[in-house]
Amino acid sequence: xxxxxxxxxxxxxxxxxxxxxxxxxxxxxxxxxxxxxxxxxxxxxxxxxxxxxxxxxxxxxxxxxxxxxxxxxxxxxxxxxxxxxxxxxxxxxxxxxxxxxxxxxxxxxxxxxxxxxxxxxxxxxxxxxxxxxxxxxxxxxxxxxxxxxxxxxxxxxxxxxxxxxxxxxxx
Numbered sequence: 717x718x719x720x721x722x723x724x725x726x727x728x729x730x731x732x733x734x735x736x737x738x739x740x741x742x743x744x745x746x747x748x749x750x751x752x753x754x755x756x757x758x759x760x761x762x763x764x765x766x767x768x769x770x771x772x773x774x775x776x777x778x779x780x781x782x783x784x785x786x787x788x789x790x791x792x793x794x795x796x797x798x799x800x801x802x803x804x805x806x807x808x809x810x811x812x813x814x815x816x817x818x819x820x821x822x823x824x825x826x827x828x829x830x831x832x833x834x835x836x837x838x839x840x841x842x843x844x845x846x847x848x849x850x851x852x853x854x855x856x857x858x859x860x861x862x863x864x865x866x867x868x869x870x871x872x873x874x875x876x877x878x879x880x881x882x883x884x885x886x887x
Contacts, residue, residue: 717885718792719744720783722808723877724799725820726847728830730866730873731796734820737874738881739794745786749797752778766846769803776807783812800850805858816884818877819854822866860884 719742723735732748739746750758753775757767767775779797786793799805799817809815827844854861862880866873 718786718790718814719794719881719885720786720792720812720815721794721881722779722799722805722815722817723794723796723820724805724817725866726798726800726827726851727844728827729820729822730830730870731798731820733870734818734864734874734877735794735796738818738878741878742792742794742881744792744794747782747793747795749775749779749795752782752795752797754778761843764843766843769801772804773807776804780808780810780812783808783815787812787814798847800847801852802854802858805854805861809860815860816881817854817858817861818881819861819863820866820873820877821853821863824848826867 721738721744723731723738725731736746738744757771757775760767760771776797779795782793782795797808799808805817824844831844854863862877862884864873864877864880
């Protein structure tokens with residue numbers, strides 16, 4: 717059975733670490749959603765400016781297209797993508813059945829502490845506030861979203877995420 721998983725959340729929530737672990741465990745391709753951003757988005761973020769909805773639309777369509785391509789080839793994939801607003805998740809869902817979103821969430825204080833420890837990433841610490849402002853925490857009507865609290869150790873977060881994805885595969 718193939719898996720189509722989006723690991724989502726604000727910057728610094730552990731999306732890449734958790735996404736890589738899920739992909740390894742489930743023998744799926746791993747794709748960093750940051751690599752799908754159009755050049756203009758990367759330049760804008762690197763210069764310290766947050767993206768707006770118009771900037772994000774072509775990026776989210778690319779993420780959606782990746783899942784369409786994977787499904788077309790009966791392949792499994794894990795994509796990390798912030799997917800902060802419900803309308804963003806809806807763009808990714810378009811034409812893609814069987815997606816599961818793993819939403820990694822934690823307090824702003826925890827995220828800020830993690831961001832201080834990161835190196836080599838273009839997301840600036842002061843952009844954390846804009847990400848939290850944009851975040852629409854997934855509600856019960858988004859039945860394809862699993863909310864995972866990141867306040868535990870990274871091993872605990874990875875284990876909970878893998879367990880939850882596997883459980884959705886067997887429903």
